[in-house]
Amino acid sequence: MPLTRLPLEVERRLALRLPLPGHGAPLLPDVLVESYTVAFQQKGRFIGDQAARRVFFERIDAWRATVRRRGDDPFGDTPTESLSKKNLDKVLRRGDPAAAGIIQAAIDDFARALVTVIRVFHRRAWKRVTHIVVGGGFRGSRIGELAIGRAQVMLHDAGMPIALEPIRHDPDEAGLVGAAYLMPRWMFGNFDALLAIDIGGTNVRCGIVCWEENTESPSVDASLLWRHSDDDATRESVLDETIGMLKRLIRTAARRHRRLAPFVGIGCPGRIRLDGSIERGTGNLPGNWQSSRFHLPTAIHKALPAIHGFAPVVVLHNDAVVQGLSMVPAMREVERWAVLTIGTGLGNAQFCNTITSPSRKHR
Template sequence: MNKAKTPSPAKPLKEAPEAMTEPVPATAGLHGTRNMPSVIIESYNLEVRDDEGFIGDRASQTAFRKLLDVWRKRKSRNGVDPMGNARSADLSKSEIDQMLQMKDATEATDAVEGAIEEFAGELAGVIKRYMRQKAWQGVERIVIGGGFPESDVGERAILQAAVMLDADNVQVGLARLRHEVDDGGLLGWVHLAPPRMVTDYDAILALDIGGTNVRCGIVEPRWKKASDLSKARVVKRQKWRHADDNPKQAELVDGLVAMLEEMIAYSHKKDIRLAPFVGIACPGIIRRDGSIARGAQNLPGNWERDDFHLPTALCEKIPLIGDEPTEALMHNDAVVQGLSELPFMQDVKRWAVLTIGTGLGNASYRNKRKNGRSPRHRAGS
């Protein structure tokens, strides 16, 4: 991947708006917004603890790999690991799926099935704990996203967790994303972008930054086909498994810039009128000024330091899209992925999302209207 020069990050503005002496971008107040025209984001990045730490850590893809290591040891015979010498953390999802799909039951199959069963119990337990939190009370449906559910192992674990919840009389439905999992953290931006970016152009740019992968895409709102933005689609997407390259923070930012520039060039070639906008989905608690309060520990470097401000860094490196100044907004990645399902959650009042990836992302929502179509798109406020 061609890397752009590293920008000099601007120090984020953390004072209250009335106390600021420096000019603030018009969209600065929309970073991390909670109150939108048709839905309220009740919570995200919940940090529920017990004596062993954050409970969400037990239901991540990382946690599943650790459980698989335990079950491999249990199923070993005479010191021989039934799944070979590779660490569970290094096995691909397809490799683990293959062991689950073997025609004849083997110790490897038993190890995977044991890990699935135990992980399903942990996931059900996390959901029950979240459901006791004020921001999750009354949640009727939970959408499961992230990279884990796209595997056979992940799908089976979610189905087993649903059975466990039903047996415990927990009244909540589990659902999968309606679209490709790689698109969720991109599509959600059509509901967060300023209105003119959606209505006056053909498409917007979006980034979804995770602890293992970065996704960059061109998103068409297609609001004329559906005013609730249910017809939005990703027309071009690029994925970078940055964890394999182990980049430093500056190198990761360079990679983001290079991906965006490639999408801009593609749009120009295909005569796609791009809005001068970049939506950034990122782990952690996002302040109104676009800085990160906490929760980005799975990303390289310190994303919470005062002199690092990703929206500003990207706009400095890509100052114009077309002939207009670039605007960038940032929100939590689970929030954005959940909002990709907003048009399809109008039959419930309270709903939530869990994203099972390197970590476990979470967000909960309350619709302002139920059993009706979403109001026409307007920017968050």
């Protein structure tokens, strides 16, 4: 029999009164998550679709078609979908000028699309946001960095008081590092590391996140990756591979003499409910992750061995939220800020630093 669920807004008000954060919690030890997975439509399309990673490659394809009408395509017969970000970065730095021109034109187009998305978000949901961090896999390339920089110039030209910057951690690690901010630091006082999972529409990455002495921001000590989009993946195979990676990382932590906390933080696409189920937004993942018979935190919890004699606590939150949390140390002086994650889709979250909670006093 399916559980009776409270409306999301009622859940949110309830979560603000809980003594400790949990699944999908709006009130975290360092910040208030004011919103995430916000979606706006324009002419029947979600506005965020204009700045997903695939849009950049669509623009590459369009500019190649333009060039072919007047001469030879500098990329030859190579399909656009076979052009990796790494290859495009190389061409941009030292490749054929005509090919580099196509990439630069696509960067400019994508930057304009990103600015359009930011303007809509700023007007309709992020009126008091002054800083936007851009994460996701696209940011992890030179072309992504240039698109972000070009968008910043366009925002300045439009007179918008928005500071736009790439996420500071390696984007492959930001979604793991952010898991360290899902619970108050004092809970990890006897440990120096935790397990984290970043589930995306293309990859699943698991890692050991650790705190080094005299450093405020945690870092990734070891990680494992499975690119499920390359395989005929199912929900069950993603779960099995994830559990397998976590078990290997537990052994790695032991070999490295890490004091691993009995805690797993997960970032996953979608709207996360207080009971750890996923309300919506998992369309890029294989299988049905929103089923009332599937509960990701419980499945992880049951499959893992005890850590230092304790069954691991598993906390699930939205992947854009978790990526954004990796920027907590850099954004302590900013009242309101947001994150956009450019990947298979476009994730988003908004944070507020002007909160007071008992856990902040212990950090």
